[in-house]
Amino acid sequence: MQGVLRGLLDRHLRPSLKFLAVGGLVFLLDAALYNLLVFWDPGQGWGHGVLFAHPIIAKVITISAASCLTYLGNRLWTFGDRPAPGTTRSVIAFVLVNIIATLLQLSCLAFSRYVLGLDSPLADNISGTLIGQAVSTSFRYVTYGRFVFPSAARAAQDSAPRITTAV
Secondary structure, three states: OHHHHHHHHHHHHHHHHHHHHHHHHHHHHHHHHHHHHHHEEOOOEEOOOOOOOOHHHHHHHHHHHHHHHHHHHHHHHHOOOOOOOOHHHHHHHHHHHHHHHHHHHHHHHHHHHHHOOOOOHHHHHHHHHHHHHHHHHHHHHHHHHHHHOOOHHHHHHHHOOOOOOOO
16 A cells, blocks of 8 residues: 555656646746736836737747746656657657647737736736646646656657558
């Protein structure tokens, strides 16, 4: 029983907590940077920032910065015990996963801004940062462990030659 519990802890709980820790730090960076770009004007203080009229561009900038840190944190710490994937394959998988995750997050912000007409700091942070981040983080967790940083068994299975027979 204790061995099963330890195996479950090692396989699921520890990586999940590490993933959430990396995500928490990156979440704070994303939120702070977004609020600075959209709601802080260097000359006039808080209100309408440099990118207030372009929240999607601001979010793309902040997600791009956060994605770089996410990759490093997850590669080196969360999934550090897994074999290093081939650089090209890993980067392509990471980029594709993050493009999809970014689109999920941006759609939450765009819906709030352009469909509901909400443009306050509270609305942007709830839709683009909280809800958008929750949706994109859930997607990233599932896909990072499966495609970007696969386990040794999964990586071996994916790289094994496929033999097909014609009938």
